[in-house]
Amino acid sequence: MKSTIKDVAKKAGVSIATVSLVMHNHNRISSDTRKKVQKAIKDLSYFPSRSASNLVSKKTGNIGFILTDDHFLRTEPFYTRIFLGTEFEAREGELYILLTTIKSNFSEDDPLPRFILNKSVDGVIIAGKIPKTLINRLTLSNLPIVFVDYIDSSGNYPVVLIDNIQGGILATNHLINYGHKNIAFIGGDIKHPSISERLIGYKKALDTAGINPDPNIISTSYPYPDRQNGYTSAKELFSKNKNITAIFACNDAMAIGAMHYLKDAGYGIPEEVSIIGFDDVEADLMLEPPLTTVRVPKIELGAEAFRLMKSVLEGKSLSAKKILVPVELIVRKSTRDLN
Amino acid sequence: MKSTIKDVAKKAGVSIATVSLVMHNHNRISSDTRKKVQKAIKDLSYFPSRSASNLVSKKTGNIGFILTDDHFLRTEPFYTRIFLGTEFEAREGELYILLTTIKSNFSEDDPLPRFILNKSVDGVIIAGKIPKTLINRLTLSNLPIVFVDYIDSSGNYPVVLIDNIQGGILATNHLINYGHKNIAFIGGDIKHPSISERLIGYKKALDTAGINPDPNIISTSYPYPDRQNGYTSAKELFSKNKNITAIFACNDAMAIGAMHYLKDAGYGIPEEVSIIGFDDVEADLMLEPPLTTVRVPKIELGAEAFRLMKSVLEGKSLSAKKILVPVELIVRKSTRDLN
DNA sequence: TTAGTTCAGTTAAACGTTTAACCGTGGAAT
């Protein structure tokens, strides 16, 4: 039923090698023959067998995509969007993406993803922060690895990152331009490189504006950046300093949590307190007021990671190329111009 | 570097056929030989090449998993959990899951998922409601199809479903047992089979309790079951009938929307109005009060779908087996006992 | 003793590609 390269060759009256060469756009073939073959391919709706071609080319044709359970199931679809970007980009080509999750607390004894163990992938894309022990063990497999939105400090890997410093500056400058001076920072986990970079951006912007950042209004000690911790951080911040007029939260989930606190505490948003988030997730638009934020192009991040992986596989790319994806300020209603 | 079946054969001093037979637990092999071979396999950490074995067995070793973008990116991780269940279950075996999304408004002209086009899967799992036109076109490919949490009315396919009627009864009975009589129903889209079944359960429970359902407090005309529509439905319901003391919402997103309305309108939950949802998503616990709901075992649904697919592939299962997965009442704080 | 059967393992073909090496033809250069 399913047609093979032989059927095509017979129908076009050429050898199977010719068909193969046509499939790969090899230029050894005259355009006459090429057309004949292409017609045959179309008529028989021929698709080459992946197994056969992988077998001889010693590729698997798959890319593994690793996420932690937490990230995959996150309420705000952030990493799922990144995955989707990778999938979209892969659709153009021959490679398939094998998605798997690992436990967030992946330990020394947990088995590696099976596509690593039985060598069913040509490379691995890792999205978001994952346990160090996994990275170490992955390295042993000698597979090309590309990181997205996270890079282990020690590692020298190709990576696609958000331009976090720029984002931090963008957000902070927006507030500064709106006349704010007491700008609180809600970071969540300072050990996360993205957060520390956004903090750098924040400080840099403050510095160029000649504002001295009050360490009391910087909160960076909550390990998990969710709504709950956004709420708690905001509460803590206001207990230390009542003069805060604006908050820069390092992701929208924490921003939403902080907004909840502000409402509970009776602060008007943005009349009394302005707030800006980071990520740009759907929920932002449902909020009252809609959240001003820094947009992270999630689909683009995933697509870029795939392209990077491809160029690594083709040997085109230097082994540790870093790509910084720019972010964009999205002004909505949660920040107020004091001028 | 990577060892092949030949290496194992040489090391164990047998033929490659013997190795293959051992790998497949064939009983033609003496336990002595078997042990020798297994040792060699382990020593060389041999894994058979998927390409090679797929090539000869004419399988792809992959299962496609199709979701709409909407479902994949849904704020409440419902279908992503189902996918994860499938992935978990697949991890035990040899099959890989290829996840892809299609546009929710998939039309006649949109291309089929590429794994269908180039025949890279042995079967397809479809989760959630997808456009009819996709189903029709999929059928032409002659691939085994398994549905999860949705079944096209016309179709006679193997399917894993939630026991929606039971769920409807469970939810409604809970409210009845708590002494409620004016129980509103928020369904979203009545054309969705799950919703119509839950409505059946609702009416059945009311009926056995001798309560006559007021058609005015049944809302089933919003196409998309999200928070927004939950809010709107509740508002509408209360504008028609002020005596409602309880709401059964067909998913937690709509329940959350309805809760928002209740709060905005000044109704105490559960003092004045009780509310029960359906699905059991993480967000439920964050709510104030935490939402009583009907738990859908999402991971289990996905796992069951995979098992069903496997048995279909092995020819074990009748072509149109239906599996009903039971649901469970989770009582939290959003419903009040009037007795 | 002989023929048949079972057991445990081997042989070899087949799966559908890719690609290095080869080949024949026609023209260009000498």
Added chain:
DNA sequence: ATTCCACGGTTAAACGTTTAACTGAACTAA
């Protein structure tokens, strides 16, 4: 006229499995 080369295509080996058919040894039954 001879040599060379470019062009356009073909041949055939190789990739790593699975499995039907085969083989040889040991045992059984008559």
